[in-house]
Amino acid sequence: MVLLYTLQRFEIHDWGQNKDFLPIEVEGxxxxxxxxxxxxLGEVDLLLHTSHDERVMHYGLQGRATNVVPVTSEALMKKxxxxxxxxxxxxxxxxxxxxxxxxxxxxxEEIAKRHATVQDHVPELLWHHTFMNPTSAIREALDVPEPTTGSRVLYILVFRKLFPITQLHGKELFDVWRQCILCHLTLWKEGVHH
Incomplete structure (x- = not known):
């Protein structure tokens, strides 16, 4: 009963839904x-096309719940x-x-300046934002021991859209795949274990 009493007092952001993302209808x-x-940049405007056919959505009770969606922005286009x-x-x-x-x-980016195997092989980060409402706030409110262990924060990163490697075939696919491996190897040797 106490759990139900607690859960009914959660606001939308307590459930992981960020209240800064306002739902709107565009072209139906x-x-x-x-x-x-x-x-x-001043004010950055993003229109996240969350119903687009090319979106990639992952939901679950554990993990990062990574979603990739097409986005438009007047401020980023201006820049x-x-x-x-x-x-x-x-x-x-x-x-x-x-x-x-x-x-x-x-x-x-710094490694790419020194190594040709990394140059032009990693998508350019155009803009990013970190939301400062971690999941540990829920645990702290409930007096859970070690509330910051495993705490997560919401990130949004904007990149130029690239096409999938699966659109390549034959020698071109092999060459690009080889470049990916060489880039990854260089980054690993330089301490980027991601």
């Missing part, structure tokens, strides 16, 4: 709009121009205690 499809102040293939947003719950993916990508 459900999307989510998101606006946030950014130190460098980078329009990408022919568009942009995608990667939204996931990363472990708060681990090195963040934007930090890892920053290290990869």
């Amino acid at each position: 499809k459900l999307c989510h709009e998101f606006k946030i102040k950014d130190e460098k 980078y121009g329009k990408f022919e293939d568009g942009m995608v947003a990667k939204i996931f719950w990363g472990e708060a205690s681990r090195t963040s993916e934007p930090e890892i990508l920053k290290k990869v």
Whole structure:
């Protein structure tokens, strides 16, 4: 009974739904709009096309629950121009205690300056944001021992959209696959174990 009493007091963000993602309908499809102040760009507007056929959704009680959806943004188009293939947003719950993916990508950028096997092989991070409402807040509110163990925070990363390697065939597929392995090997040797 106490558990039910506690759960009925959860707000939407306590269940893992971020209240900053506002549902809207665009051309008859459900999307989510998101606006946030950014130190460098001012207000960043994102329109997440969450009903798009090319979205990749993962849900579960454990793990990162990574979702990748097409995204449009006036602020990012103003900064980078329009990408022919568009942009995608990667939204996931990363472990708060681990090195963040934007930090890892920053290290990869530095490695790419020194190693040709990494140059032009890692997607450019256009923009990112970390939401400061960790899952440990629920545990802290419930007085769970060691509430920060395994705590997760919500990240959103925006990249230029790339096409899947599965669209390649024959020698071209083999060559690109070989380049992926060489890039991964170089990053591993340089300390990026991700």
